Amino acid sequence: MKCRKCGERAAIKLYQHNLSLCREHFCEFVEERVKKAIHDFCMFEKEEKILVVISGGKDSLALSYILNKLGYSVSLLYIDLGIDEYSDNSRKFCEEFARKFALSLKIISLREEWGKGIRAFCCQTYKSICSLCGLVKRYYFNKVAYEEGFDVVATGHNLDDMVSALLSNLLGWRTSYLVKQLPLLPEEGRLKKKAKPLIYLTERETAAYAFLSGISFLREECPYSRDASFLRMKHLLNEVERSSPGTKFSFYRGFLEKRHLFQEQEEKVDLKDCLLCGFPSLLEICSFCKTFRKEEVKNAGKI
Numbered sequence: 571m572k573c574r575k576c577g578e579r580a581a582i583k584l585y586q587h588n589l590s591l592c593r594e595h596f597c598e599f600v601e602e603r604v605k606k607a608i609h610d611f612c613m614f615e616k617e618e619k620i621l622v623v624i625s626g627g628k629d630s631l632a633l634s635y636i637l638n639k640l641g642y643s644v645s646l647l648y649i650d651l652g653i654d655e656y657s658d659n660s661r662k663f664c665e666e667f668a669r670k671f672a673l674s675l676k677i678i679s680l681r682e683e684w685g686k687g688i689r690a691f692c693c694q695t696y697k698s699i700c701s702l703c704g705l706v707k708r709y710y711f712n713k714v715a716y717e718e719g720f721d722v723v724a725t726g727h728n729l730d731d732m733v734s735a736l737l738s739n740l741l742g743w744r745t746s747y748l749v750k751q752l753p754l755l756p757e758e759g760r761l762k763k764k765a766k767p768l769i770y771l772t773e774r775e776t777a778a779y780a781f782l783s784g785i786s787f788l789r790e791e792c793p794y795s796r797d798a799s800f801l802r803m804k805h806l807l808n809e810v811e812r813s814s815p816g817t818k819f820s821f822y823r824g825f826l827e828k829r830h831l832f833q834e835q836e837e838k839v840d841l842k843d844c845l846l847c848g849f850p851s852l853l854e855i856c857s858f859c860k861t862f863r864k865e866e867v868k869n870a871g872k873i
């Protein structure tokens with residue numbers, strides 16, 4: 571198998587593009603896909619300050635590496651949920667990455683902030699760690715981006731993440747969630763814009779890029795995400811992609827073209843400022859404060 575660009579030994583075959591590439595040309599291909607996504611959706615400019623949320627996994631580290639290589643102003647944020655060895659390991663990969671590429675890294679640790687790991691905060695509303703995890707991460711990246719003057723929050727969601735969420739929401743006809751599966755969400759009050767520059771790349775491509783670029787990343791999956799329904803969707807979509815390469819991409823592109831069909835289903839909600847933390851909330855007290863600041867909520871007479 572030879573690289574189509576230079577004739578050297580190919581490192582990877584990209585079935586959906588019917589293209590074999592060597593290490594150098596594959597890395598170039600990946601970086602071009604990221605540039606294209608940033609450009610197509612006007613995600614950000616060189617002078618904007620980007621906060622990249624990292625987990626120690628291949629996607630977020632590859633994204634940080636590429637943005638830094640392309641000359642963007644990148645800072646990293648790692649949220650340590652206190653999930654036993656898994657969090658300790660992922661934190662180590664993040665620290666090592668930041669050191670190696672001389673990037674600034676902020677770490678927020680639930681155990682340091684609240685004295686306990688995430689498991690202790692599961693409750694009636696957030697029964698599983700997995701559902702609470704999204705709330706915690708969103709709260710902190712919005713807070714850090716706002717308080718520290720970032721222009722944009724970038725996350726390492728790849729094409730597989732987007733299409734599996736899309737399929738899951740389609741199967742349940744959750745149209746108000748469907749319309750939010752976008753590569754760029756605009757700034758809204760204290761919430762900075764959110765960008766997903768890896769949307770033109772599959773999980774296999776980001777993993778290969780991280781490996782071929784010499785990035786050390788955590789291969790272990792979070793012990794609590796194993797049963798998540800989106801993982802089942804990913805397996806399913808991989809099966810379809812195997813027999814019909816390019817399906818994931820055309821599914822997502824089709825959604826972007828037809829998104830207007832669901833637009834009117836988008837619920838227009840009036841967000842208030844949470845009485846305790848000041849961040850946008852549907853109710854007087856936001857879900858994060860309700861879960862983590864129970865005493866204060868009680869004292870404020872809100873439960």
Ligand code: FES
Pocket residue numbers: 699700701703704792793794795
């Ligand atoms: Fe979110 Fe494991 S990282 S539940």
Ligand code: ZN
Pocket residue numbers: 573574575576577578591592593594595
């Ligand atoms: Zn080549």
Ligand code: ZN
Pocket residue numbers: 844845846847848849855856857858859860
């Ligand atoms: Zn709040």
